[in-house]
Amino acid sequence: MTAAADGRVARRSLSLAFDGSALWLLDQTRLPDVEEWVEASGAESAAAHIRALKVRGAPLIGVAAGLSLACVARSGAPRAAFEAGAATLRAARPTAVNLMGAVDRVIGAAARAGDAWREEAVREAVVLFDEDVALCDRIAAHGAALISDGEGVLTHCNTGGLATAGVGTAFGALRRAWEGGTRLHVYAGETRPLLQGARLTAWELARLGVPHTLVTDSMAGALMGAGKVHRVLVGADRVARNGDFANKIGTYAVAVLAHHHRIPFHVVAPSTSFDPTCASGAGIPIEERDPAEVRGASGAFGRVRWAPEGTPTWNPAFDVTPAELVTSWITERGVLGRGDLGGG
Amino acid sequence: MTAAADGRVARRSLSLAFDGSALWLLDQTRLPDVEEWVEASGAESAAAHIRALKVRGAPLIGVAAGLSLACVARSGAPRAAFEAGAATLRAARPTAVNLMGAVDRVIGAAARAGDAWREEAVREAVVLFDEDVALCDRIAAHGAALISDGEGVLTHCNTGGLATAGVGTAFGALRRAWEGGTRLHVYAGETRPLLQGARLTAWELARLGVPHTLVTDSMAGALMGAGKVHRVLVGADRVARNGDFANKIGTYAVAVLAHHHRIPFHVVAPSTSFDPTCASGAGIPIEERDPAEVRGASGAFGRVRWAPEGTPTWNPAFDVTPAELVTSWITERGVLGRGDLGGG
Numbered sequence: 001m002t003a004a005a006d007g008r009v010a011r012r013s014l015s016l017a018f019d020g021s022a023l024w025l026l027d028q029t030r031l032p033d034v035e036e037w038v039e040a041s042g043a044e045s046a047a048a049h050i051r052a053l054k055v056r057g058a059p060l061i062g063v064a065a066g067l068s069l070a071c072v073a074r075s076g077a078p079r080a081a082f083e084a085g086a087a088t089l090r091a092a093r094p095t096a097v098n099l100m101g102a103v104d105r106v107i108g109a110a111a112r113a114g115d116a117w118r119e120e121a122v123r124e125a126v127v128l129f130d131e132d133v134a135l136c137d138r139i140a141a142h143g144a145a146l147i148s149d150g151e152g153v154l155t156h157c158n159t160g161g162l163a164t165a166g167v168g169t170a171f172g173a174l175r176r177a178w179e180g181g182t183r184l185h186v187y188a189g190e191t192r193p194l195l196q197g198a199r200l201t202a203w204e205l206a207r208l209g210v211p212h213t214l215v216t217d218s219m220a221g222a223l224m225g226a227g228k229v230h231r232v233l234v235g236a237d238r239v240a241r242n243g244d245f246a247n248k249i250g251t252y253a254v255a256v257l258a259h260h261h262r263i264p265f266h267v268v269a270p271s272t273s274f275d276p277t278c279a280s281g282a283g284i285p286i287e288e289r290d291p292a293e294v295r296g297a298s299g300a301f302g303r304v305r306w307a308p309e310g311t312p313t314w315n316p317a318f319d320v321t322p323a324e325l326v327t328s329w330i331t332e333r334g335v336l337g338r339g340d341l342g343g344g
Numbered sequence: 345m346t347a348a349a350d351g352r353v354a355r356r357s358l359s360l361a362f363d364g365s366a367l368w369l370l371d372q373t374r375l376p377d378v379e380e381w382v383e384a385s386g387a388e389s390a391a392a393h394i395r396a397l398k399v400r401g402a403p404l405i406g407v408a409a410g411l412s413l414a415c416v417a418r419s420g421a422p423r424a425a426f427e428a429g430a431a432t433l434r435a436a437r438p439t440a441v442n443l444m445g446a447v448d449r450v451i452g453a454a455a456r457a458g459d460a461w462r463e464e465a466v467r468e469a470v471v472l473f474d475e476d477v478a479l480c481d482r483i484a485a486h487g488a489a490l491i492s493d494g495e496g497v498l499t500h501c502n503t504g505g506l507a508t509a510g511v512g513t514a515f516g517a518l519r520r521a522w523e524g525g526t527r528l529h530v531y532a533g534e535t536r537p538l539l540q541g542a543r544l545t546a547w548e549l550a551r552l553g554v555p556h557t558l559v560t561d562s563m564a565g566a567l568m569g570a571g572k573v574h575r576v577l578v579g580a581d582r583v584a585r586n587g588d589f590a591n592k593i594g595t596y597a598v599a600v601l602a603h604h605h606r607i608p609f610h611v612v613a614p615s616t617s618f619d620p621t622c623a624s625g626a627g628i629p630i631e632e633r634d635p636a637e638v639r640g641a642s643g644a645f646g647r648v649r650w651a652p653e654g655t656p657t658w659n660p661a662f663d664v665t666p667a668e669l670v671t672s673w674i675t676e677r678g679v680l681g682r683g684d685l686g687g688g
Contacts, residue, residue, distance in 0.1 A: 032652040187658075190638070190651070192536065192560035198639070198651040206652050214638055214657045216536035217562035221597025222663035253565025256604045257597060294534070294558055295542070297641065302648040304641065307534070307542040308376040308550050313558045314531075319566035 006074075009122055011129045014161030014204070015055070016064060018129070020122070021074045023067045027054045028162055030300045032203035040064060041071040043085025047092035050099070057163025058237070059270075062098030063129050065089045069106045070125035073118040082110065082121070095287075098272075102128050129165050135270050136166025138332035143173025143233060143268050146328075146335065147182050151230040154187040154220060154258075157248035158200040159235035159268070170233040170268040171204065173330065178210045186212040187229060189220055191248060193293040193315065217250050224261040232258045233330075236269035243323030243341045244281030245269075249316050255325040264327040271331045281320035289315045350418075353466055355473045358505030358548070359399070360408060362473070364466070365418045367411045371398045372506055374644045376547035384408060385415040387429025391436035394443070401507025402581070403480075403614075406442030407473050409433045413450045414469035417462040426454065426465070439631075442616075446472050473509050479614050480510025482676035487517025487577060487612050490672075490679065491526050495574040498531040498564060498602075501592035502544040503579035503612070514577040514612040515548065517674065522554045530556040531573060533564055535592060537637040537659065561594050568605040576602045577674075580613035587667030587685045588625030589613075593660050599669040608671040615675045625664035633659045 006020025015026035017037065024037040029052065038054060040046040046068030049055050055064050072085045086107045093099055106124050113120035147153060153174060160171030167175050174186055186205055191197035198214055205212040215223055223229055232254055239245040245267050258265040278284060292298075294313035296305035307313075329336040350364025359370035361381065368381040373396065382398060384390040390412030393399050399408050416429045430451045437443055450468045457464030491497065497518060504515030511519050518530055530549055535541035542558055549556040559567055567573055576598055580589040589611050602609040622628060636642075638657035640649035651657075673680040 032650075189562075190536070192534070192562050195650050198655075202651050202655045206655065212656065214651055214655045216593070216638055217560065218533075218536050218594030218597060219658060219660070219663075221600055222593060222660060223658065225596055225663070249560075249566060250562030252569060253562060253597065253601060256565055257600055260600045260604060294560055296645070297648065297650065299650060301640070301650045302646060304646040304648050306376075306539050306641065306643060306645045307546050307558055311542075311546045311550065311558045312556065314563060314567065316563070316566060319563075319569070 009126045011126060013133070013165045015060065016067070016165055018067045018070070021071060023064070023071050025049055025055045025064060026162075028056055028200065029054050031162075032199055034300065040068050041075070043068055043072055043088045047088045050089070050092040057158070058096060058098040059132050059164040060162070061093065061096055062102035063132050063165040065099050066102040066106045066125035066128040069103065070122040073110065073121035079117070083107070132164055133166035135332050136164050136168055136172045139169055139268060139270060139330060140167050140172030140176040142332070142335055143170065143266065143330045144176035144180060144182070146266065146330070147173070147177040147184055147231060149183050152185045152187060152228045153231045153233055154189065154223065154229045154254065155201065155232070156189045156197060156234050156251055156254055157191045158196040158204070160201065160204045162200045162204060163235070169235045169270070171201065173233055173268055174210065175208060178208070184211070186210055187223060188212055188214050189217050189250065189254065190214060191250060192217055193297065195297060195299070196248070199299065220254050221257045224257055224263060229261070229263055232263060232265045233268055234266070236267050236273050237318060238278065238284055239267065239269060239274045239329065240278040240280045240283060241276060241341065242280045243326055243329060243338055244284075244320055245326070246281065246284045246286070246318045246320050249319050252319040252321045255321040259325045265325060266328050266330050267326055268330040271333055281322060284320055286319070287317045289317050291315060353470045355470060357477070357509045359404065360411070360509060362411045362414070365415060367408070367415050369393055369399045369408060370506075372400055372544065373398050376543055378644065384412050385419070387412055387416055387432045391432045394433070394436040401502070402440060402442040403476050403508040404506070405437065405440055406446035407476050407509040409443050410446040410450045410469035410472040413447065414466040417454065417465035423461070427451070476508055477510035479676050480508050480512055480516045483513055483612060483614060483674060484511050484516030484520040486676070486679055487514065487610065487674045488520035488524060488526070490610065490674070491517070491521040491528055491575060493527050496529045496531060496572045498533065498567065498573045498576045498598065499545065500533045500541060500578050500595055500598055501535045502540040502548070504545065504548045506544050506548060507579070513579045513614070515545065517577055517612055518554065519552060522552070528555070530554055531567060532556055532558050533561050533594065533598065534558060535594060536561055537641065539641060539643070540592070543643065561597070564598050565601045568601055568607060573605070573607055576607060576609045577612055578610070580611050580617050581662055582622065582628055583611065583613060583618045583673065584622040584624045584627060585620060585685065586624045587670055587673060587682055588628075588664055589670070590625065590628045590630070590662045590664050593663050596663040596665045599665040603669045609669060610672050610674055611670055612674045615677055625666060628664055630663070631661045633661050635659060
């Protein structure tokens with residue numbers, strides 16, 4: 001096996017490029033102003049990019065990790081280096097379930113393959129990519145079918161091609177509706193404190209030519225009050241058995257606002273985000289992050305602090321929205337109502 | 345009359361210092377990191393500071409304009425220069441009602457005074473200051489009485505000593521409650537896009553030693569869901585006859601969230617903010633501001649843009665909250681319920 005590109009297994013997405021032996025990632029920390037690709041063909045470099053948030057989004061991180069392991073297998077490195085690479089990747093983000101699952105699958109496929117372990121590692125990583133693309137396509141098709149011509153749709157955070165290997169979840173539904181000829185207008189909430197909506201979703205929307213408007217999170221209520229929002233689509237980090245779900249901080253407020261304005265509110269996520277071990281939202285732990293994120297903003301655009309130094313903050317990364325506020329859960333299996341869920 | 349300081353008419357507030365012949369303003373654009381005072385003893389300099397937002401908050405702008413005219417009168421300048429100064433100040437912010445009212449009163453007092461016009465201009469400007477201080481004190485006393493020991497209180501934007509010559513309105517109520525021995529915890533919403541909560545309210549709270557926590561606007565819902573907020577106090581830019589009111593963008597969302605969580609929501613404003621010519625919130629025009637404010641943030645802390653250049657935005661400066669979401673309106677006259685209002 002050579003290190004040359006292998007067209008049969010080459011895969012490319014908005015933010016990931018694999019030529020059969022080398023992997024490149026779009027550095028999301030440089031967006032939206034700079035589109036720079038960084039190589040991630042080894043487990044060490046991929047793990048470093050994951051730690052540095054150059055690649056983000058649970059599904060995308062999993063696929064990137066799998067493909068970086070495929071690169072190691074393809075490079076002619078000894079089996080011990082391949083196994084060590086898996087350990088390095090697992091340690092890059094210990095709480096990322098997709099990352100663990102992807103590494104386990106590539107390692108498992110290699111373990112079952114005997115002498116053909118290198119080819120099997122590559123094949124399994126490519127399957128991971130293809131599965132994510134197909135999953136997004138199915139989810140997006142179900143979501144897109146809900147959107148009517150002329151709708152204004154509010155979304156929060158980023159759930160598109162910068163979070164998955166495919167078209168995304170909530171973002172994918174918007175994209176597929178637009179590509180299918182549905183005239184819609186997307187309102188992107190900026191998503192403080194880390195600004196994924198302003199930095200990433202606005203960039204993806206502009207790139208695709210989808211009509212859109214960026215608003216601060218504080219404007220979501222006034223936007224609904226002004227009659228501009230007909231539907232809300234958001235992603236989910238974890239969905240409990242009863243339908244409660246955790247997602248980026250600010251999602252819960254948007255759900256309450258949508259409920260007050262009788263605006264349909266949809267959660268868009270693969271069925272793998274549904275956690276059967278979790279009875280309700282109360283069982284979902286919420287990570288609290290660095291106060292510096294609330295005191296200002298930082299990224300490739302610069303680093304500023306506008307609050308007094310040392311100001312006490314509260315900075316949960318996620319919040320939990322109860323099932324009562326959700327109109328439907330959109331997965332690859334279709335559009336689920338509360339009656340379709342397993343229940344608490 | 346000399347230009348020397350006159351102790352009898354000297355006045356000082358958190359952000360304004362008048363010694364009888366010279367006026368200094370705390371430059372709010374430099375806060376919270378730098379406390380720099382700028383001279384505003386002439387109409388030209390005061391108007392420039394108003395235009396540059398070094399002084400902000402409708403009541404404070406009015407008092408500052410009045411005192412700067414007093415400085416002109418006190419300087420020995422000819423009457424024509426005094427009248428020209430009034431015109432310069434009026435033009436600094438043509439839509440600011442308090443500014444117009446303050447200038448009119450100082451000019452009117454001088455006009456009625458004959459030869460003693462210089463003394464009368466100073467006297468009237470000092471009365472403006474004292475009236476604002478007394479007004480804040482009465483409002484704050486009514487508001488403070490509502491707050492119980494141990495409460496978490498959420499506020500939005502800045503309504504304190506950086507917006508008035510006194511203790512402020514919503515902020516004044518929190519301050520007076522704290523000074524009166526009520527243990528409370530203030531949650532300050534950062535107030536995107538201009539960040540008055542993060543920059544100014546957090547600074548005032550820290551200065552007074554009031555326990556507080558800064559949150560992004562997107563966290564208000566989760567904060568209420570977590571049971572940390574027992575009351576919301578906000579200011580108002582204009583209150584309609586039926587109780588609908590306009591205030592900083594984001595206020596409406598906080599009101600809806602409070603309503604959903606059955607948390608008392610109070611509007612704190614002087615009765616002069618009640619507009620008898622305005623039947624309901626529908627009659628309140630909303631200024632739309634520069635898209636650059638939503639695409640990033642700027643101030644003395646720096647200037648950053650995180651959204652793609654040219655991203656379309658919606659940037660209303662204010663939103664309107666309907667009376668149904670308001671528990672009570674707190675003015676210098678007391679705590680009003682819906683039945684106490686004039687009605688639509």
